[in-house]
Amino acid sequence: MAELTPMRRQYIEMKERHPDCILFFRLGDFYEMFDEDAHLVSKELELTLTSRDRSKPAEERTPMCGVPYHSADAYIARLIAKGYKVAICEQMEDPALAKGLVEREVIRIVTPGTVIDSSMLEEGRNNFICSIYRDSTGTGLCFCDISTGEISVTAFPAGEGDEHLYNELGRFSPREAVLSDGAYSDGALLDFLAKRLECRCENGGEARYRPEAAGALARKQFQTGLDALPEDPHALQAAGGLLSYLYETQKTDLGHISTLTYFTTGQFMELDLTARQTLELTETLRSKEKRGSLLWVLDKTRTAMGHRLIRAWMERPLLSPAAISRRLAAVGDLAGDAVGREEVILCLREITDLERLIGRIVYGTAGGRDLVALAAGLSRLPRLRELLSPYSAPLLSTLREELDDLTELRELIARAVVDEPPFSVREGGFIRAGYHDEVDRLRDIQANGKGMVAAIEAREKEKTGIKSLKVGYNKVFGYYIEVSKSYYDQVPADYIRKQTLSNCERYITQELKDMEHTILSAQDRLVALEFELFCDLRERAAACVGRIQASAAAVAQTDVLASFAAVAADGNYCRPEVDLSDRIEIVEGRHPVVEKMLRHSLFVPNDTFMDNKDDTVAIITGPNMAGKSTYMRQVALIVLMAQMGSFVPARSARIGVVDRVFTRIGASDDLSAGQSTFMVEMTEVAELLKNATARSLLILDEIGRGTSTYDGMSIARAVLEYCADKRRLGAKTLFATHYHEITGLEGQITGVKNYNIAAKKRRDDIIFLRKIVPGGADQSYGIEVAKLAGVPDRVIRRAREILAELEAEGAVRPAAEPAAADRDGGQVSLMDMGAAQAAERLRRTDVNTLTPIEAMNLLFELKQML
Numbered sequence: 001m002a003e004l005t006p007m008r009r010q011y012i013e014m015k016e017r018h019p020d021c022i023l024f025f026r027l028g029d030f031y032e033m034f035d036e037d038a039h040l041v042s043k044e045l046e047l048t049l050t051s052r053d054r055s056k057p058a059e060e061r062t063p064m065c066g067v068p069y070h071s072a073d074a075y076i077a078r079l080i081a082k083g084y085k086v087a088i089c090e091q092m093e094d095p096a097l098a099k100g101l102v103e104r105e106v107i108r109i110v111t112p113g114t115v116i117d118s119s120m121l122e123e124g125r126n127n128f129i130c131s132i133y134r135d136s137t138g139t140g141l142c143f144c145d146i147s148t149g150e151i152s153v154t155a156f157p158a159g160e161g162d163e164h165l166y167n168e169l170g171r172f173s174p175r176e177a178v179l180s181d182g183a184y185s186d187g188a189l190l191d192f193l194a195k196r197l198e199c200r201c202e203n204g205g206e207a208r209y210r211p212e213a214a215g216a217l218a219r220k221q222f223q224t225g226l227d228a229l230p231e232d233p234h235a236l237q238a239a240g241g242l243l244s245y246l247y248e249t250q251k252t253d254l255g256h257i258s259t260l261t262y263f264t265t266g267q268f269m270e271l272d273l274t275a276r277q278t279l280e281l282t283e284t285l286r287s288k289e290k291r292g293s294l295l296w297v298l299d300k301t302r303t304a305m306g307h308r309l310i311r312a313w314m315e316r317p318l319l320s321p322a323a324i325s326r327r328l329a330a331v332g333d334l335a336g337d338a339v340g341r342e343e344v345i346l347c348l349r350e351i352t353d354l355e356r357l358i359g360r361i362v363y364g365t366a367g368g369r370d371l372v373a374l375a376a377g378l379s380r381l382p383r384l385r386e387l388l389s390p391y392s393a394p395l396l397s398t399l400r401e402e403l404d405d406l407t408e409l410r411e412l413i414a415r416a417v418v419d420e421p422p423f424s425v426r427e428g429g430f431i432r433a434g435y436h437d438e439v440d441r442l443r444d445i446q447a448n449g450k451g452m453v454a455a456i457e458a459r460e461k462e463k464t465g466i467k468s469l470k471v472g473y474n475k476v477f478g479y480y481i482e483v484s485k486s487y488y489d490q491v492p493a494d495y496i497r498k499q500t501l502s503n504c505e506r507y508i509t510q511e512l513k514d515m516e517h518t519i520l521s522a523q524d525r526l527v528a529l530e531f532e533l534f535c536d537l538r539e540r541a542a543a544c545v546g547r548i549q550a551s552a553a554a555v556a557q558t559d560v561l562a563s564f565a566a567v568a569a570d571g572n573y574c575r576p577e578v579d580l581s582d583r584i585e586i587v588e589g590r591h592p593v594v595e596k597m598l599r600h601s602l603f604v605p606n607d608t609f610m611d612n613k614d615d616t617v618a619i620i621t622g623p624n625m626a627g628k629s630t631y632m633r634q635v636a637l638i639v640l641m642a643q644m645g646s647f648v649p650a651r652s653a654r655i656g657v658v659d660r661v662f663t664r665i666g667a668s669d670d671l672s673a674g675q676s677t678f679m680v681e682m683t684e685v686a687e688l689l690k691n692a693t694a695r696s697l698l699i700l701d702e703i704g705r706g707t708s709t710y711d712g713m714s715i716a717r718a719v720l721e722y723c724a725d726k727r728r729l730g731a732k733t734l735f736a737t738h739y740h741e742i743t744g745l746e747g748q749i750t751g752v753k754n755y756n757i758a759a760k761k762r763r764d765d766i767i768f769l770r771k772i773v774p775g776g777a778d779q780s781y782g783i784e785v786a787k788l789a790g791v792p793d794r795v796i797r798r799a800r801e802i803l804a805e806l807e808a809e810g811a812v813r814p815a816a817e818p819a820a821a822d823r824d825g826g827q828v829s830l831m832d833m834g835a836a837q838a839a840e841r842l843r844r845t846d847v848n849t850l851t852p853i854e855a856m857n858l859l860f861e862l863k864q865m866l
Contacts, residue, residue: 144242155238214241294641341566350376361374589648660697
């Protein structure tokens with residue numbers, strides 16, 4: 001270290017303090033990286049690797065690479081997306097004024113869960129960081145989005161924590177997780193976070209989770225809400241541990257994180273990751289796109305806050321009929337007023353992202369444009385409040401009262417900041433004229449410097465009588481008065497000689513020196529003063545953080561309710577009746593996504609009736625492709641939509657509150673975990689049966705198909721009996737199967753009813769009627785579906801032969817050997833070349849009515865077939 005330059009030693013000391021981070025070290029107009037960081041960043045970002053000491057041998061050179069400081073955000077975002085942490089080491093003083101080495105400090109550590117810059121965030125989605133504390137007595141879990149200030153916490157006792165923990169992690173889908181030693185030692189949890197959620201995991205150690213330290217931090221952070229602090233010590237430890245990590249990495253005020261929300265498992269419908277994925281709530285299962293999901297159908301929100309909230313409501317359906325009814329009443333008011341609703345929507349479109357704007361303001365990273373955007377968003381709230389005034393729904397009345405437009409703050413910003421401020425607040429030019437006298441004076445000096453010089457020159461000419469006197473300027477001597485030799489005797493005594501030239505003398509005066517100082521320092525003083533005024537504005541805005549967050553929350557809820565109303569009006573949805581009964585009654589229900597995708601086709605609606613008495617389990621049989629899975633998902637989605645507070649695609653609906661929706665749909669394997677398709681299926685069935693209650697809704701599709709027929713049928717029947725048994729589970733269950741033998745359970749087990757998807761077979765073709773009717777299906781029509789899929793005719797014919805043999809004798813004869821001509825490539829038989837098509841064409845032809853030319857055409861057509 002003694003042999004290194006001071007700057008190099010400074011870098012190494014900073015790097016040793018942050019060994020797990022890529023260190024962005026500010027040098028002038030660049031952030032530089034050295035050594036291993038330089039190699040890593042040059043590879044990840046495809047930057048050129050260079051060196052400062054090129055005079056040394058190659059093996060002794062220090063590798064380095066850099067990025068311009070003004071465009072560093074884009075490079076940092078790419079590193080964060082790859083899961084790295086970046087420490088920003090900034091110059092803490094002006095290099096031009098520094099005496100010796102410039103002071104530098106790490107001002108912030110950027111991680112995937114602590115991103116706050118808008119360029120690194122997805123507008124319509126929260127960016128959560130979570131904290132997990134585990135010990136032998138329980139689990140604490142805390143989530144925070146520092147870009148909006150939202151923070152939530154919960155806890156689970158030992159013995160039931162794993163399943164709830166995974167479900168909550170799947171719902172919030174954090175980008176980063178900080179874990180205690182007890183949590184970090186759980187390999188299954190780390191795999192779930194890293195592989196299923198693509199979440200960066202950080203071992204937070206145990207010290208930050210100690211009850212005393214964690215509790216002290218929570219009490220300090222949430223001074224205005226001490227009564228809301230959870231009593232459960234695990235929840236408090238998780239919250240305090242997360243705050244400790246945020247203080248450590250962000251090194252700034254977290255004043256916008258002011259209200260801690262404590263929730264329990266009984267407040268919302270709980271959905272596991274499998275249900276979210278198979279029901280395609282926020283993205284499709286295959287392409288991972290929003291289009292084709294339930295969110296795609298329902299999300300007509302116009303604000304970034306609304307985009308985030310509708311996703312949260314979808315992943316956390318309510319369990320309280322009263323709370324659901326409040327939302328439904330608001331949706332009903334808006335849905336019934338097309339003109340008023342459209343005016344509300346137009347107003348919402350002009351409201352900026354108040355949540356994230358105030359987050360950046362409190363954080364200290366906001367610029368002039370952020371203040372202008374905040375004022376612009378607040379300026380639309382009076383109009384929105386006015387538009388909501390005619391509605392009588394209690395929720396809309398409450399939201400109207402919560403819309404605080406902070407008149408004083410937005411008027412202050414409008415007076416102080418220009419309409420289009422520059423990007424940087426360090427270069428001036430954003431304070432409006434007339435706001436501050438000294439700013440106006442300094443700008444006047446800048447604009448009128450030449451006039452000041454001309455005025456002094458004119459006065460000096462008149463005072464001295466020297467007509468050739470002139471005021472000039474150069475970079476070496478600054479401003480000066482130049483007098484030619486012929487006028488030396490007229491030079492006043494207060495002139496101070498500055499420079500002698502061959503034909504003239506140059507002088508200065510105190511007035512000229514003062515003017516020079518004024519002009520040359522005006523720019524620096526102006527920039528510094530504007531920044532000081534901006535910081536004052538930012539602090540005054542930050543002091544209103546609670547009021548702005550409350551208004552933002554009201555805007556977001558209004559936006560989501562208006563979106564629900566617009567979708568309901570456009571899709572002819574009905575208001576569901578939601579209560580605490582055990583019934584699900586849906587008349588002419590439709591699948592919200594499939595219906596929208598089939599723009600040019602008619603969706604066939606279906607009824608549903610289920611309860612926990614005589615109609616508990618519905619066994620659904622019928623052909624593949626006929627719509628069994630669509631129907632079952634349709635029921636689940638209608639229940640979810642109703643409990644979100646949305647109208648539903650049906651003629652009428654009555655929904656008894658469901659505590660959970662479980663699904664077992666589709667075939668998939670997990671090769672990395674060594675699990676076959678059938679093993680994955682059985683694991684999901686096990687979790688479902690273990691955690692479902694009588695108030696749950698189960699969607700089971702083709703249980704037991706991944707093993708032998710008798711094994712599969714046995715498992716399917718046992719699962720069905722368990723679901724129907726009131727003493728064991730007795731949960732409302734939709735059970736699709738091709739094991740027709742199971743339909744015999746109707747009448748044997750109370751609550752089991754048979755239904756099938758109607759289909760009509762016409763000779764070798766099949767027509768799907770898409771209608772659910774009572775009774776079991778007589779067959780699965782698998783061969784017909786295979787034909788529709790394009791399986792070769794020879795295979796289809798052989799399949800029909802085997803099916804006939806199985807049905808007649810219960811045995812299968814081997815396929816006949818092909819004829820010698822077939823083997824040798826000779827003449828092919830009529831049967832093999834399309835006899836079925838030709839025979840069908842002849843059956844449809846009345847030869848008695850054919851004209852000669854029609855007969856010749858028919859012969860030609862038959863020849864083409866053969």
